[in-house]
Amino acid sequence: MSGRYSTHDHEHYERPRRHTRPRTKDRPTYDDAVDGVVVTVDRGRFTLLVDGATVMAMKARPLGRKGVVVGDRVRVVGDTSGSDGSLARIVEVRERETVLRRTADDDDPVERVIVSNASQLVVVTALADPEPRPRLIDRALVAAYDAGMQPLLCLTKADLRDPETLLVTYRSLGVPWVVTQRGGDVSEVRERLAGRTSVLVGHSGVGKSTLVNALVPDAHREVGHVNAVTGRGRHTSTSAYMLALPGEQGGWIIDTPGIRSFGLAHVEPEHLIGAFPDLDEMTEDCPRGCTHGGDEPECGLDEAVADGQADPVRVSSFRRLLAARSASDY
Ligand SMILES: Nc1nc2c(ncn2[C@@H]2O[C@H](COP(=O)(O)OP(=O)(O)OP(=O)(O)O)[C@@H](O)[C@H]2O)c(=O)[nH]1
Numbered sequence: 001m002s003g004r005y006s007t008h009d010h011e012h013y014e015r016p017r018r019h020t021r022p023r024t025k026d027r028p029t030y031d032d033a034v035d036g037v038v039v040t041v042d043r044g045r046f047t048l049l050v051d052g053a054t055v056m057a058m059k060a061r062p063l064g065r066k067g068v069v070v071g072d073r074v075r076v077v078g079d080t081s082g083s084d085g086s087l088a089r090i091v092e093v094r095e096r097e098t099v100l101r102r103t104a105d106d107d108d109p110v111e112r113v114i115v116s117n118a119s120q121l122v123v124v125t126a127l128a129d130p131e132p133r134p135r136l137i138d139r140a141l142v143a144a145y146d147a148g149m150q151p152l153l154c155l156t157k158a159d160l161r162d163p164e165t166l167l168v169t170y171r172s173l174g175v176p177w178v179v180t181q182r183g184g185d186v187s188e189v190r191e192r193l194a195g196r197t198s199v200l201v202g203h204s205g206v207g208k209s210t211l212v213n214a215l216v217p218d219a220h221r222e223v224g225h226v227n228a229v230t231g232r233g234r235h236t237s238t239s240a241y242m243l244a245l246p247g248e249q250g251g252w253i254i255d256t257p258g259i260r261s262f263g264l265a266h267v268e269p270e271h272l273i274g275a276f277p278d279l280d281e282m283t284e285d286c287p288r289g290c291t292h293g294g295d296e297p298e299c300g301l302d303e304a305v306a307d308g309q310a311d312p313v314r315v316s317s318f319r320r321l322l323a324a325r326s327a328s329d330y
């Protein structure tokens, strides 16, 4: 039996095999790829902006099942001229700075990334018609904080109601807000959006399309009518859509017509409280695994409130957000 594993065999096994060398035919290096950004997605076809031109593209095979979403910065090969009928190929998705997830629903049991690389989440809520839904606002805020995005409350239809009643709920959390109304001045919103990428969310009928049209006059987003029965508008488009903001500072808005709720199942209390450094600091002596919720027996937040170190309204607002993670959408 000796000699079965001869030196010769080892040499044989360890010698680099000829075929492991990457062959250009199988593994192109994509040296000629150019940069683009995904503006919208429609049934496997992607609309990109490449050097200012609108380019249609599909995923190249090496990407496999990897998702490509609105906001993604991608590398593209092929025909990137943008001319009629041309189709480029996305060969790489660059690392995402932020991701926003849509919740799983009846049509799709998986929580999916819907938008990437946005730094601000604009929660568009009508002050009336339809009535504000604080639970949904809370869930959107949790999604923003968890994604590392700055939230902005945009309260529309200010001609119908004073914002104060709604604002008391959010002031202690320090959420920035703006108020708008149809035909009114949108310069304050514009300032908040300038030079960055913002995702606009809000359920149907809150006036999001009206706002987008005011911000980007050539957007022509369809302004629907609230259906009295379903509470939904006529707008049936479901894909997010990225639009460039006019003006010197630029910036982008991503309109999300189909997004009704967010995936929050993955949100950890430790991550959420990280968005509130002053409260986070008070949880240093919490028992291991403390969720900082109202039912925790020895949470540092309760001690901080008892000692007068923490604002009780802020703590209870934070806990309301914590609870919104697991609450149902409606
Ligand atoms: N009173 C009042 N009505 C408004 C205002 N902004 C929008 N509306 C009306 O509210 C309705 C819904 O507006 P949209 O802009 O279509 O709302 P949306 O959120 O885009 O809704 P979908 O198009 O269904 O997604 C329309 O009838 C608008 O004319 C406002 O500031 N005040």
Ligand SMILES: [Zn+2]
Residues within 6 Å of the ligand: 283, 286, 287, 290, 291, 292, 293, 296, 298, 299, 300, 301
């Ligand atoms: Zn705690």
